[in-house]
Amino acid sequence: MKAKVVIALIALSMTVAGCSSPGSDSENSANTTETINQPVTVEEVAALGDITLDVWADAGEEKTMKILIPKFEAMYPNVKVNLTIKGFDDLMSTVVPALAGEGAPDVAQGNQGYGVDGALVKAGLIRKLTDVAAAYKWDSVFNSGDFGQFSWSADGSQYGSGELFGMSPVAEFVGVFYNKKKLTKLGISVPTSFDEFAAAVAAAKKAGETPIVLGNSDQWPATHVFGLMQGAFTPASETKDFITGAAGSSFVSKTNETALNTLRDWIKKGYFTKGYDGVSADDATAKFAAGDGVFYMGGTWFAGTIGEGLGDDAGFIANPAAGSGKRAGTGSYGLGWHISSKTDALSASVAFLAMVMDAETAQTLASLDRIPSAKTSLEASSSLLKDMQDAGSSMFADSGLTFYLDWATDTMYDVYTSKLQEFMAGRIDASAMMQAVQDNWSKFQESRSKA
Amino acid sequence: MKWRPRQFDLLPIIFVSPALIFFSLFVIYPIFQTLWLSFWKWDRISPSIWVGIENYRVVLSNPEIYSAFSHSFVFVIFYSVIPIFIGLMITLLLLRVKVRGEGFFRAILFMPQIISTVVVAISWRWIYASDGPINDFFIFLGAEKITTAWLGNFDTALIAVGIIGTWINYGLAMILFLSGAQRISQDLLDADRIDGANMWQEFRYILLPSIRGEIVIVLIVTMTLALRNFDIVWNATQGGPGNSTDVPSIFIYKSAFVNRYVGEAAATSFILALVIFSITSALLLSRRESDD
Numbered sequence: 176m177k178a179k180v181v182i183a184l185i186a187l188s189m190t191v192a193g194c195s196s197p198g199s200d201s202e203n204s205a206n207t208t209e210t211i212n213q214p215v216t217v218e219e220v221a222a223l224g225d226i227t228l229d230v231w232a233d234a235g236e237e238k239t240m241k242i243l244i245p246k247f248e249a250m251y252p253n254v255k256v257n258l259t260i261k262g263f264d265d266l267m268s269t270v271v272p273a274l275a276g277e278g279a280p281d282v283a284q285g286n287q288g289y290g291v292d293g294a295l296v297k298a299g300l301i302r303k304l305t306d307v308a309a310a311y312k313w314d315s316v317f318n319s320g321d322f323g324q325f326s327w328s329a330d331g332s333q334y335g336s337g338e339l340f341g342m343s344p345v346a347e348f349v350g351v352f353y354n355k356k357k358l359t360k361l362g363i364s365v366p367t368s369f370d371e372f373a374a375a376v377a378a379a380k381k382a383g384e385t386p387i388v389l390g391n392s393d394q395w396p397a398t399h400v401f402g403l404m405q406g407a408f409t410p411a412s413e414t415k416d417f418i419t420g421a422a423g424s425s426f427v428s429k430t431n432e433t434a435l436n437t438l439r440d441w442i443k444k445g446y447f448t449k450g451y452d453g454v455s456a457d458d459a460t461a462k463f464a465a466g467d468g469v470f471y472m473g474g475t476w477f478a479g480t481i482g483e484g485l486g487d488d489a490g491f492i493a494n495p496a497a498g499s500g501k502r503a504g505t506g507s508y509g510l511g512w513h514i515s516s517k518t519d520a521l522s523a524s525v526a527f528l529a530m531v532m533d534a535e536t537a538q539t540l541a542s543l544d545r546i547p548s549a550k551t552s553l554e555a556s557s558s559l560l561k562d563m564q565d566a567g568s569s570m571f572a573d574s575g576l577t578f579y580l581d582w583a584t585d586t587m588y589d590v591y592t593s594k595l596q597e598f599m600a601g602r603i604d605a606s607a608m609m610q611a612v613q614d615n616w617s618k619f620q621e622s623r624s625k626a
Numbered sequence: 627m628k629w630r631p632r633q634f635d636l637l638p639i640i641f642v643s644p645a646l647i648f649f650s651l652f653v654i655y656p657i658f659q660t661l662w663l664s665f666w667k668w669d670r671i672s673p674s675i676w677v678g679i680e681n682y683r684v685v686l687s688n689p690e691i692y693s694a695f696s697h698s699f700v701f702v703i704f705y706s707v708i709p710i711f712i713g714l715m716i717t718l719l720l721l722r723v724k725v726r727g728e729g730f731f732r733a734i735l736f737m738p739q740i741i742s743t744v745v746v747a748i749s750w751r752w753i754y755a756s757d758g759p760i761n762d763f764f765i766f767l768g769a770e771k772i773t774t775a776w777l778g779n780f781d782t783a784l785i786a787v788g789i790i791g792t793w794i795n796y797g798l799a800m801i802l803f804l805s806g807a808q809r810i811s812q813d814l815l816d817a818d819r820i821d822g823a824n825m826w827q828e829f830r831y832i833l834l835p836s837i838r839g840e841i842v843i844v845l846i847v848t849m850t851l852a853l854r855n856f857d858i859v860w861n862a863t864q865g866g867p868g869n870s871t872d873v874p875s876i877f878i879y880k881s882a883f884v885n886r887y888v889g890e891a892a893a894t895s896f897i898l899a900l901v902i903f904s905i906t907s908a909l910l911l912s913r914r915e916s917d918d
Contacts, residue, residue, distance in 0.1 A: 196666060196673070196674045196676065197662070197663055197666050197668045197674045197888070267884070268883040268884060271670065271671055271886065272670045272671065274671075275670065275671040290884075290885070294669065294671060294886065295671075297672070298671040298672050300671065391778070392751070392777065392778055392863065392864070392866065392867075393864065394864060394866050394867075448756075449756050449775070450755070450756030450774060450775025450778050450779075451775070451778065452775055452777075452778025452779065452866070452867045453751075453754060453755055453756055453774075453775025453776060453777045453778025453779070454755060454756065454775065454778070455751070458755075585885050585886070586885050588884070589880065592866075593865075593866065593867075593868045593869050594868070596866060596867045596868045597780075597867075597868040600780055600867065600868070602780060602868070
């Protein structure tokens with residue numbers, strides 16, 4: 176009887192839904208097999224005739240694009256850029272099917288890791304950029320050690336090395352913002368090591384301040400705080416190996432346990448905003464920018480809000496290092512720019528990407544309070560930006576950007592954020608937290624090797 | 627009544643056809659499309675693979691889906707049972723006491739129903755915040771120990787989100803009950819009071835039977851809201867802290883659009899739809915039976 180009902184339902188749904196397997200009408204074949212050996216010239220782009228270049232970008236790029244696109248259109252008058260701006264969550268949920276569908280954008284931003292970029296590479300939706308990188312000599316402009324976050328084996332099964340599939344002109348990383356006025360008032364000097372940081376936080380607590388402002392209702396901010404703790408204790412290479420899925424990697428380690436227990440200890444001592452799980456990241460940032468608290472462990476992307484609020488009182492340091500003295504912490508290059516493998520305007524797409532990556536754009540980015548990933552030295556528009564550039568240099572020098580743990584698998588974000596929250600609330604211990612992350616990782620590696 | 631074959635008449639079909647076409651296109655077709663998708667493994671980009679009922683096995687063997695459904699059933703209490711109780715109490719009160727400017731109060735009490743749920747959820751987030759008015763009130767009373775981040779605390783988040791639902795839905799219950807109660811003739815009420823009926827008897831023997839239909843409708847509407855709840859939870863807690871306020875809709879959203887497990891999302895959707903369908907059918911049937 177049950178079987179009959181199931182069969183009847185399947186038959187009915189087949190009839191109504193039109194019998195075809197989902198996605199069978201999408202075509203992922205590449206249009207271009209052309210190789211780029213030289214920088215693209217204006218004449219090559221002009222040869223395309225009047226065209227529209229479709230570009231999809233994250234909302235964080237809006238200001239940069241407003242400056243860049245008119246410049247691009249003036250240089251290549253036959254190209255009209257049609258820009259689509261999306262909020263981060265929206266972009267992440269739509270960019271993959273958009274690149275798979277008809278009318279795919281020519282140039283689009285994805286996100287490092289298995290969830291987005293991995294899916295794009297695996298399905299052959301984005302073009303290799305190894306030739307473009309060579310033609311434009313990106314390895315002399317950027318730290319080639321950082322290319323791994325955009326590198327995949329051609330079938331998308333192995334992450335961290337292989338062909339280059341994306342690139343970003345900015346770096347974004349988590350560090351420690353501090354309120355200079357408060358530090359002076361408390362008689363604390365800017366911490367240069369993890370021990371000094373711990374002492375400063377303790378002193379702030381003793382003086383009745385909120386030592387570290389945190390808002391974690393969005394669930395990801397605490398992962399950045401833990402990323403700094405992890406960066407202080409666990410070598411960056413170990414964390415990166417785990418994220419890129421290197422065989423034999425493990426999240427269950429003594430150093431991660433130390434990092435977790437330090438975090439829990441700080442929570443117990445009341446070093447973070449009271450009721451942080453009920454405060455949103457935006458509200459927490461706004462509070463710190465309005466003068467609440469002494470430290471704020473957050474990403475460079477908050478510089479705009481914090482700099483506006485605290486002005487010259489805002490300072491920033493790279494994640495304070497423990498034992499090894501090496502600076503490491505959550506961070507990476509910005510969302511990677513990709514070229515669709517279906518584009519019929521390859522030269523224009525390459526020219527656009529090249530402009531996004533060039534030295535002039537780096538200065539534009541710096542003027543917009545962003546941290547260019549290029550090795551060139553730039554003028555900083557404020558003392559806060561200068562602090563962030565210095566922090567960036569020290570992190571880059573130590574190859575200390577440890578990426579984002581949720582890149583590790585396509586479902587890691589949920590597991591990591593919720594288990595960390597449970598751990599911080601004292602509902603599970605460090606080993607249960609580490610094991611949950613490890614289990615998700617192992618299951619994913621297993622399914623990957625099967626595929 | 628026994629079903630008898632009737633002579634085929636085209637006219638009624640022509641009359642209902644616009645609605646029928648619309649309903650088929652936007653309700654029937656998506657339902658079956660979802661069912662069809664639930665038999666495939668598909669990530670929205672690669673070719674799909676037929677997996678039969680495997681997605682259902684995966685979904686039903688995930689312990690987190692059960693906790694998500696259990697949260698939904700807790701929400702039924704807050705979105706449905708409590709609002710109906712409050713609505714009944716207000717109706718009973720207004721039957722006995724004439725309030726000046728009743729229309730005005732009715733409109734005010736109905737307000738939560740018409741405000742965008744995103745606005746509602748964000749406003750409540752501030753109300754529940756560590757430095758929000760609820761905690762201020764407790765501090766004012768000298769009960770600082772009770773203060774917490776209501777939506778950020780594992781022990782209080784689910785109830786706190788539930789209360790938002792109560793606040794939204796009691797207005798709907800009240801308006802429908804009051805309109806139903808208007809059918810009760812004043813003569814009946816007068817007679818019953820002369821006979822010395824107390825408030826409970828008036829409630830039990832006059833109000834309740836008169837508005838039984840409205841109660842079932844409110845039950846169906848609010849229970850459906852509770853079970854398919856997404857916007858309020860998403861904007862208030864995103865399912866957190868941990869997974870303490872996760873509901874099936876959040877599961878579906880994350881599977882379909884964040885992790886791109888379209889088949890599993892479709893299977894979960896279908897299970898959720900079945901649960902809602904069973905409950906509403908049971909309610910409608912019970913109403914029909916009691917009407918007979």
